Amino acid sequence: MPLPQRTSIVLYTGGLMLIITLAALQAAGWSEEAVRIVVRMSAKVAVVLFSLTFSASALVSLFPSSATKELLRNRRYLGLSFALAHTTHLMGLATLALAFPEPFVSELEIPRLIPGGLAYVFLFALALTSNDAAVAKLGRANWRRLHLTGCWVIEIIFAASYVPRAFEDPAYVWLAFFPVAVPTLRFTRWWRQRK
16 A cells, blocks of 8 residues: 655654654653653654665665655655654653653763754754755755765664664664664665675
């Protein structure tokens, strides 16, 4: 079945974020645990959407099919959906800091905040330039450089976040799969084209 076209993907993601938030509030009320549920779930949705977005061209090259071609056609909207899900994650973190500061704030580590902040700088830059007008204004080569750099920065940060955790907690293995699979697919596509 083809993916829903254009902005409906973003609307579905927004609906999913709303359902996750309402379900968390229903389960735990207005509490730190409810906010942490939203933080965890939005991060999981975000890593899947990002991985689909960043691997779309490699997937269609390595496994050409109607499904992978549809994925590539909808890449922009999957990327915007990722931005929406990860912004929900950021809003959850901000809510923790403001409404339930302890122990969240005291446990924050500056070395971890810097790459996370950098990921959000790129995320917003990519979201704001995910349109034809931005491509025309920046020029296709500069636009491509921005998006490729931003995606690799986000990919590396996801890998650094989830892969080490997978060695400590089996619950993170499936999440670690995505940041490992994406560069594997992209490298395999590059190697095949090179040969």
